[in-house]
Amino acid sequence: MYKSNPDPKVELPDDFYIPIPLNTNNITELSPFLVPQIHLGSPGLFMGMSVFMIFLGFPINALTVFSTLKYKKLRSPLNYILVNLAAGNMLVMMMGSTMAFYSFSQMYFVLGPTACKIEGFTATLGGMVSLWSLAVVAFERYLVICKPLGNFNFRSTHAIIGCIITWVFGIIASAPPLLGWSKYIPEGLQCSCGPEWYTVNNKWNNESYVIFLFSFCFGLPLSIIIFSYTKLLMTLHTVAKQQEQSASTQKAEREVTKMVIVMVLGFLMCWLPYASFALWVITHRGEPFDLRMASIPSVFSKASTVYNPIIYIFMNKQFRCCIMKLVFCGKSPFGEDDDVSGASQTTTVSSVSSSQVAPA
Template identity: 65%
Template sequence: MRSTRVIELPEDFWIPIPLDTDNITSLSPFSVPQDHLGHSGTFYTMAGFMFFLFVIGTSINTLTIACTVRYKKLRSHLNYILVNLAIANLLVSVIGSFTACCSFTFRYFIFGPLACKIEGFVATLGGMVSLWSLAVIAFERWLVICKPLSNVAFKPEHATACCVFTWIFALMASVPPLLGWSRYIPEGLQCSCGPDWYTTNNRYNNESYVMFLFCFCFAVPFATIIFCYSQLLITLKMVAKAQAESASTQKAEKEVTRMVVVMVLGFLVCWVPYASFALWVVNNRGQMFDLRLATIPSCLSKASTAYNPVIYVLLNKQFRTCMLSMLGMVDGEEDVSTTQSVTEVSKVSPA
């Protein structure tokens, strides 16, 4: 691995350069290929990965929104949240993944400082909406299936309020770097942009911003997801135990358990590396690290734009049926009930 040192410049970027390099004047990530950070094959591999995420993320999330507009039976309170998740994923895919794909192809951020700020803001906004939407989905499943508040029903207006909440909180997290609390700069191999985890400039108070993001935009949603899904699994196992002689109930319990595990693992794979890397940098100022490794967490977080709809949408029977119908792959729409039983595991939807 290639060790680097950080040269911090006044406004738009920081320059990681090899320890044996003294010429920094011509290494701007907005002007020249960043070949001093890695082999060209690394850049092109990342470009291919970003192109894959752009195509998959854009197509699936666009289809999700189109299906909901076309088919009235998809307009349930849970699907409101799924559409909210699709919109957030679409933002990251169209702006974040596409921009990164082009920049990795040219091996530097070709769109300039202003576009860097816009891309960093949009990617952060969409990412935060996505994170909180996943937490809201988990909360909704817990509220509907486990019935902790027996007299309270989760209604469409509650789902709408939850969606509005995700955007308000996401704006609270993504706007500050535009106003001076941290900043958006090229990250990793300098071909995508995000919050400044790296520098110690007191002017931007980067450390406090990173801790804010970690606590309220990662730890809280993650704790919500773990709590709600663990309670859901406990409830499902109790129902399955009570219906031990029912083969369909036992099968459904296993399917839902598997789905919950996949959902949590997907969340961890997409977001834990990014959060962990940011915390490590903040708590190890001055330590050398390989920029190729620093790029991986950013790319994994963008992978959620393709992973989330596969888990939460394509494996949802209603959405899957309507998508196939819209694409002309089935003759007619399957009659899928939008209601769910709170007593029979076989009717509990995992998404």
């Protein structure tokens, strides 16, 4: 067990934070930039985390981007958002997960404080881009299928604007710790970095940033996702009631309902533990907590690089078929027809199907 509020007589470092074990007041000897953090876990735990980090979803995301470059049929406006999602995931992989992999293999953040800031910034930026991409996908489905603006046609210009918005919002969320609003420090097992919300030093500075992240980068996109998919399900339910004798319509309603539940649960599984833990820490100042527990929500958020492509890319028949053709040298092992024309992407309320509701 660790004290979340160290003895005020102990000089606290600026570039890391470790709650002091009850039997010592020497923070320097525990620095995550200098010594293995074996006081937090066994070598086997660190090696297991190292393996987990390196085998996150880089292949899936790389195949998504490469498939779009290779197959012209994938370059539809909505697919731009899915490629943007993959790009955000790859940024997390190339910078965040790679540095974390090496650090876990050494059992401390051997790359130093500057690399910690780089890793924290890039992982946060990529994560925010991916997160906001999910919100853009949901809102696009709402505009196209529910038609609040009439016969709205989602064009390439709209997709590009959506992608730009995700990166602007990502920078707004990830840049402040580099500019003095909170900071990036090692977290959890001290081998990966993220925003600091543990200490009581600069309490308002840290707490206000966490509240900002929770509101702007979790609450707002989650609200957009829930609102959009709720409206979509209501629209589909109305269509199903009007076509009660249509087995295909009833089947589509059931399939879409399951699909939306998976999408929302996937979002919550990735980001709710991280947001909840951060809020708990800042609202329970002075209460003891096990710092190792901070690694769990961090791992869940980084694992979004695996969940998101599986949920959003592999639900897209075109992407799925093209990726399978790349992997299996030109032929999908499932025998799916990947010749989906642009015309099939057009959705009308009178003929809503599961493939039209999914990010396809």
